[in-house]
Amino acid sequence: MTANDGDASRSTKAISTRGLGKRFGKTQALSSIDLDIEAGTIHALVGENGAGKSTLLGILAGRIQQSEGSFSVFGESVSLGSPRAAQHAGIAAIYQELTIIDPLTAVANVFVSRPRSRAGVLDERAMRRRYEELSSQMGVSVPAGALARDLSVAQQQILEIMRALDSDARIIFFDEPTAPLGASERESLFALMRDLRAHGVTMVFVSHALDEVLNIADHVTVFRDGRQTASRPVAEWTKQTLVNEMLGRDVAAAAAEKVDAAAAADGGTSPAQPMRRSRSDKGIRVEGLKVGGSVEGIDFELRSGEILGIGGLVGAGRSSVLHALAGLDPRAVGRLWVDGKEVPWPRSVRRALGLGIALLPEDRKTQGLVLMLSAADNVVISDYRSISRRGIVTPRRIRDGATRVAAAYGFDPARLGEPARNLSGGNQQKLLLARWGHRPPRFLLADEPTRGIDVGAKSDILDTLRERAAAGAGVLVVSSELEEVAQTAGRVLVMSSGRIVDEFDIDRARNSEQDLVARILYSAFQVENTHV
Template identity: 45%
Template sequence: MSGGAVAEAAPVKKEMAIEISELIKSYGGFRALNGVNIDIQRGEIHSLVGQNGAGKSTLLGILSGRTAPSEGSVRIFGSELHYGDPRSSRKLGVATIYQELTIAPNLSALENVFLGQLLSVKGFISRKRMTKRYMELCALMGVNISPLQRAGNMSIADQQMLEIMRGLQLDAGILILDEPTASLAPPERKSLLKTIKTLQAGGITIIYVSHHLDEVLELSDSVTILRNGEKIVTQPRAYWTKDKLVSSMLGAEVAEEIVRVTQETRHEDAAPGPELLRATGVTVPGAIEDIAITLHAGEIVGIGGLVGSGRTTLVRALAGLEPKSTGSLWIEGKQVKWPREPGYPMSLGIALAPEDRKHQGLVLGMSCEDNINMVNFSQVKKLGFYRKAKAGHIADGLSKRFGLTRPIHTLCRNLSGGNQQKVLLAKVCNLRPKVLIVDEPTRGIDIGVKVEVLKILRQLANEGMAIVIISSELEEVIAVSNRVLVLSKGRLVKELSQRSEISVDHILQATF
């Protein structure tokens, strides 16, 4: 070395938590993943972003051990994953928290965390040891949940924490979070994001999957974009803006179209049509009290409030799904009896698309065609016989109206979340309702389909339907609503009816 020369320090090689190499997953002639390569460093928060159908769920299925790839490899902390074996994935330190929670509602918080992994002393189950470990996990995550509390009585946010604690109980070094904030209100989201940062500070690697792009930008160290089963790009957080994320997810042309459609969805308020529904004194003991709501033809009324405010209980009462509810109801100016079972409101022209589309809205083992027709069977039968051609014609027409991208004979369980939501909307609209209630219509679907759904709701309102929308995405409520009713702790606390009033800030101020 010549005098005065300074040797350049070799770059420090960071340890990889996950190395994904040339990963391919084929289903027949369809490739869900096509040559994906991603390296994820130990201790980073790495977000996977893409539309429904981009390949995120398939990739998570392989990482969690549920799915075997067709080609390629995955290494976890240097060891190759044993494919199609969830236990192998867990042994290597991977814990996966899915969007659909797996909480046992009748068990305590403690029992849920140690479900299937009880701790023992000298061969005997040790509740003392489990309680000690449970409190350590609570301290690690910065939460305070009684170990004795019944899980079914807990908020969705606290149930989510139990799921994470269950994963961490096995000393997981990698935590995969699939749409963890989809069911959470803004304050609960903020709390969970803080917990995720705390876990990262403890050395845990986080793979974060979310359609909430603001969260992705807030949390991530790196972001990978998937599109049509391929990795488009991986870049550090500093590279990304929301516009760049959307453009990379969808392609520039589609992104521009979504901007245009979103602007169209932000409508100018028209004069409301005739009154279609009026309910007063709506009460469900222990949940909501003395709420009044009026709906007119051609308008969309948003219901604002946090999780637990009574939003879903209110619309369930209107749909006849709360047998203990009381109130007074008028349809098109005529008073009718209060509904206490779901068939009666449907006969009055009230239809509900529930928030849990997989368990309450659709029969996943049936085809799209059968799901769409099952609510109005009388129109597809004659002299007691099922008219297959008629059923297919009705389902095909509605599926095209709502933009279904798969054939109507496809089983609903094989659809993306966005297509499932379109089938659910087609199904409830097959009732030809006067009043349509949609609870969380865009949960767990990508930004492109979200705009499609919101545009469909506006079109239905323009055709004379009255629509009630509940969404944890307050920006979506604001985008389509003519009025917003704000609920807090089971009571109606504010009605926002002027365009200048309808904003996230005004909704949250009223809520608190």
């Protein structure tokens, strides 16, 4: 699959770092990293957002210059100053934000950095032949002439891997590769990674999905606060020990203490239970919602002061419901009541916001944040009018307005001046929550609010959603992490094949979390199987 020494390379170190460190101004992002990655293995890096994983990958991929220390690739000391230099050393990186060029064909995307030519003219026949060889080797089938924009995320990811293999990469970095993928697509990626490993390719895998890490990795290294705290074979880890190592404490014991303390303060009411308010006419009622051919016959209520979850399999139409309600889908038709009064269906984001409906989108980078703007701008962009004087907005007013809410959502006010694109996934999500803290909506639609976020940040974000509900907002949550739905929501709708197929009240059901997850999956699978 790629030119290497096969099994012989397994006895060598693909990458060795010694004393590797990186400072950004006064911030020490990475300190004294001594790490060995065996050739022909899958090595996972885990840790909270900001723990140093991405900084390490950036150094090894030539995007970031280290401040101290050294590293070698297959025993040879290297000093990489650019991604091109890393490529020459046999290193390729595939990031969560793919580098696919939408207007180009699949085959053109694979060879965009290494085109085949003859006498100065592109040799399309040679590129097509090589494309077919790579497809055969990888056991995949992506139409060579298809435009990249018409391909799924999983297919685009395959093109990135083909591009890496064509560059004779012996080491491939995967940074949160499964975050945008469905279950079947994830399994296909893992099958491909195992096949690459069997052919001697070394892979470094960064993921917040610890079950995936334990499933695919040979070795796991944990980072915390810019330091490497533990590195052991995967057989020596469990999910619980990984979480404890990442956070530096026994999470189960810490959670129990927090619950006991809060229960005592609240007269015996545990915050671990979903927060529910008394029922009233306040809220949203949806009837007969239809969105193209993906969603039909959707009826539900979202009451003020509750968290309503939507569970189900990927592709069930959950996000389509949220987008329609947020005014993002012009195909949506249906009837909508707000506080008992029927209103026209929102045909724009502006109209939805006018009704008090705001969306926390799944894709925070392309649908939520303005990446080139500062963190402060991204907070106050929801309502510049509130910080303006006579129609004028100054940088100081922007920062003051953002500072008032940022800390409340776990975002460090000292980082408000940084561009949003430089922030970790968890901090970007906290930024979006702070935006809707600056302009609090009556109804918050949270689409995969913890996707690609580390354990500690997940807990903070879920707590924020509970606090919103406690303050009287109606919160609608879609999550592929069904355990989170069971932990957070008071009621759950189950969707399958574009319809609501079940509904149950978690507050009233005295089931374990595992039983609730099983019921969600059972309802969804039951309908899916009738369509087979």
